[in-house]
Amino acid sequence: MHLRSLKKARKDVSLHDPIGTDKEGNEITLIDILGTDRDEVVETVQTKIEKKRIYNHLHILDPREQEVIRNRFGLDGGKEKTQREIARELGISRSYVSRIEKRALIKLFHEFYRVGRKSQ
Incomplete structure (x- = not known):
């Protein structure tokens, strides 16, 4: 997964970093999947x-x-x-x-x- 590769590289992860796309091709960020406003x-x-x-x-x-x-x-x-x-x-x-x-x-x-x- 994208986050694991970032962790291995010891890079800081932002809540707004893209981590993938949804079924419709829209970019998904970490904050989108956390389920909070x-x-x-x-x-x-x-x-x-x-x-x-x-x-x-x-x-x-x-x-x-x-x-x-x-x-x-x-x-x-x-x-x-x-x-x-x-x-x-x-x-x-x-x-x-x-x-x-x-x-x-x-x-x-x-x-x-x-x-x-x-x-x-």
């Missing part, structure tokens, strides 16, 4: 990048903020939880979870901005 693939990849970026900067948050952000965004392989679920687990109000989340996201935003400015 192109926007969904892009969104999934973007979400993984953002989660990794958040995870790499969690050290700037205090332990409670880290716990809320980890649970809220499903970091460390967990599932994303609602503020209500987190509040129930921590024994605090949903509005307090909201305030902790907002404070943590502001800290992360400032850290991203600070790091971004250093690399320019």
